Amino acid sequence: MTIAPSDTSVQDEDDNGRPVGLPAFAARPIAIVAAVLAALLTALSGRYGFHRDELYFMVAGDRPDWGYVDQPPLTPLLARASTALFGDTPMGLRVVATLLGVLSVVVVALVARELGGGRRAQLIAACCAAGSGIFLGLAHMVATATFDMLVWLLISWLVLRLLRTGDGRWYLAIGAAIGVGMENKQLVALLVLALMFSLLVAGPRQVLRTWWLAAGAAVALALALPNLWWGAAHGWPQLTVAAGISDREGGENRLMFALLLIVQLSPLFVPIWVAGLVRLWRDPAIRWARSFAVSVPLLVVVVLVFGGKAYYVLPMLIVAMAAGAEPVARWAKAGRRGWILTSAIVVAALVNAVVALPVLPPKALTVVTALNAAPSEQLGWPGFVSSVAETWRRIPAEQRAGAVIFAQNYGEAGAIARYGPDHGLPPAYSGHMNYSAWGPPPDSANGPVVLVYARENRRLPRMFTDCRPGARIDNGYGVESELQQNVILLCSGASGPWSRLWPILRHY
Template identity: 50%
Template structure:
């Protein structure tokens, strides 16, 4: 028998997080990825070269219902983050935490760095985190009750999550490996497991078919990211795991790991985390790929943490305040724009929300009004293209193109486009400019923060020497 659910206080904590995210959702502006999702949402498909279709679909729904503004776009993300807090509390309940322990789990999740950070924006990680928590909840219920029917709920959730991001296979694989090592292996000997696998495959099938029909472009993207960042990801894996959740939550999830190990029946849940970390390190994945399972350990550590809090109330209050404040400063748009450079070295995503309207204005000023109808704007990445698609019409700018990710598939310049070309390059590329005669730099983008776009060069060239249809495949970039 598990304790009663502390519904009212847990919902208050989730509601408080939702209120904070809502209050801050209109600050700074769209994130680079959000600008991409806005365009992808206008071009709904069963897949894209770098992701499945769920996040662009959610972006489309949110903007249709609440308006195409940063605040309107982020409503569903805010609700998903509040739901994640509730699921973390439910996990604590499954591990035997009483009502105060469940509230501690909810508070720890709400003030951590990662959850509010991904909840503030529309990102695949936002919905991935909620899916991982639900999968963990169903897996824990399966182990606690020995009711194999939970495999169906787990499979359905995994299938939906696969339509958002393929990373969901990692925690499931880690759990299966952990079950084989420490048991109970009997839960694997069940037709319900096969039913769950079939259900997951059926839900994920449309995107798998799309990837097959397009020669598995997402594998190309993933391989490029791993080869480009793999060594750095391995070096920074452990430090970022601690920093991204919050250093002061380290004792909570360590206590959770120890508690699960002592309880025996959920040992596989505890072991799944180091198994997952080993897998991510081997492939050179990013640190946040394994981070969601730390929330499961936080849920398990909530009960002993509450016991500690009752003996050290003043210290606990100070730690909570410090954790909430540092998480907000480094993951939420609370600082004035002039101070954001302070946090960019730790969390570059803060800077990725600033400067897109400035970029659009700079582009508009670089193109004479007499040439706007005939100029082709070629951007180097999907953030630039997305920003110009979103803000360009207000400046009467022509459609911006990009050979980056799925933008390369959506549109390319027509072969009849023989007017001037404006290249946006983070760094000038002689190889790119060799396709266009008479290139000369017009200006350099000056952003209010030193993000990736700061210093982008605007270069004016003549039309390419070969037809756009011939040139376009050569320009394509997957990462």
């Protein structure tokens, strides 16, 4: 596909702030795409169950703080707000994820428009984004990356407006987006650094020579300060967590990086985002946006080198895809090849929906688990807690006051917090992530221990005495998952006081 220079004139705004020369916003088509996406996500939001991360976020949201060892406070607070407003169910929790996904689709269309894309290009960009695997997966469930997707896209759109208009006042909005984003995931700082470096390399550098930049930075700092203050007071544990993840998973992340960049959007969308990168670099009509052609590959290289996950940079590939929507629209129209483009988007969306959403019967999930393990992690939680309760009931009633439930992973501990009260279970303790900061059991809790741990962990059971098998864990569908690999033991007690064991039991 040959990319011709754009024939769309993109000019500054007039004195009243109205865009001059920008194409009209395709409000009705984008609203239809957003509505279809919202309807699909809502219809499927309660089909399986909570994801292990969601169970953890719900517990964290019930213990609000300015930070947690593995994340800033925003996602847990959003989880708490969503369940408080819409119900303590998977469907109620995921209302916030659906709203974030819908807003992200609108911002993608705005990015395409900012780069001179007409109504057709805006619709193509919105459909490609809504039909991409990563978009569907993140909009289906509550995750830190769900809000991160919206923030990265929003910052990119605001920066494009700054570059197009040269109006430094946009720095205030950019700073606000960055500050709020930092309260969700500090990875947004990497985006900021990449954009600043790219502006220095590719220009236009004059947008950096204004006091509005300092004003925007002050806004960002003010909004991010609570979590930064918390992090400094607690020894920056989020950096420790990030380093641990890189050490454990960095090699696999690097090995799978290129493949996941392609698969998590769709192989059929590769020509569109490649066309976008070429257009950002070569099209004289949007030369002011050339820095994005530098920042996207720069972020890819940095994340790859440091062993980060491929989905960290996918929002920027979606920006490139939005840039490519205009030349792709012209290509499809010039040769009457619209049916090819439409077919590609429909096929990609259908395949991605099967992989990313709870479309298949649970027993058929083995087909997609290799590509996306998230659906399998939404199965079997009520049954798991029933197994824990069955084991708990083996403890003599007179000993239960001093008994403890200890789970290796925050997901299992979160499931017990959610479903345990229905079985008369006490909250579980765990040394995983911020559960470790919520403290050990009191040393006076020296009774039996119901231990839940991953079968491969041979070290953990040695910290408990006289352990024997508890009830069996089975999600009931024969689908492999982290939960399915767990074991329940009933032990007579811990091998020492909890306060002494806790530093050993803590892990990120």
